[in-house]
Amino acid sequence: MANLTIATYNANGCAMDRRMYLKRHLDDVDVLFVQEQWLNEDGIRGLQQDMDNAFVYGKSGMNATELLVGRPYGGLAILFNTRSNRPSIAWHRASDNSIAEYKRVLALLLTEIPIPDAALRCPDQEYCSHREAIALYSVSINAAGMAAAEAFLRRRRKRYRAEHVAPFKEMSVIWHRIWEQSGRPPDGLLFDLMRQANRDYKSAVRSHARNQDNLSNARMADSLTLSRSRDFWAEVKKISYNHRPSPSVMDGIHGDEKICERFRDKYDEVYNCVPYDVGEMDNLRATLSDRVVTRCQNGLCYCDHSLNVNDVNKAIRKLKKEKSGGDLAPSSDHYLNAPRNLHVQIALLLSVFMSHSFFVYRFTAFISHTYPQKYEKVNSKI
């Protein structure tokens, strides 16, 4: 099981200063349990909107149907860290055991998520008030997947700069060589020195990977206070991973500005040529609009506009591995390794999305992974 850092905080309210503290505190931990947040259900949703580095599960301590007398009280919240500077989950290194645990726990978490029955049986999607419930349902499904993966799977290793651990590595190699040349003694002074040098090297790697940002900040501060502007800019360059000097000629074009324009044109071309063809998408949109008017609105639909589990299952099986869903959404592997009841929940969620013509941004990962790239393919299924 991966290491999880957990903290608990008795907030006594959730005013702006507490929110700022929670946000800062979340940078150091994976899960933060908050007691006494004093929020009603609306307030908990507001907290989720303010915490852009966390998924928030919360429960109000107050009864929404009763008039509040005196100050607000009670309530708890669980904040799951989703900060973006963390490496992604290393699915490729996950053992069968961890994936089985992920599946088991996700299946359990999903059973705890209330299904928005009222939204599913909604008679008037245009004037109903189910959007918040649907959004919450969607966020809860995502959060369950992320939380289960967080608990049982390791993240990719953080990169560190080799130059900072080089002296430790050198010492470790030297002592290892001396120990080898002395006939690899299984104990004694030489053995201890070799082991110690190896331990120092490994601990330097770990500490640099962990404190990379702090070390870099410290070096930048040093160069600023000592007025070493060259060191300062060198550090800035390293942070932006721009180690190499820029070429002055590219594709026969000279000068920074023209090279920039060339890059812009190329990116434009590459970006627009892969996902879809504008003409094809216009055709698809026109076909769909036409069918909505001529069939759906005249009661001639061949289906009830709801997705079934097999559709979702088929879509998930088509996903490619290791497609990121962005900072706040699960990756394709979260779905590929998911238990069957996630497929059921996604089918329900997509059905309420469709019936309410409403869509939650954080759920885009699933949609974009299964996004149709060819008009003919889509058209043949309509």
Ligand SMILES: [Zn+2]
């Ligand atoms: Zn509704």
Ligand SMILES: [Zn+2]
């Ligand atoms: Zn229809």
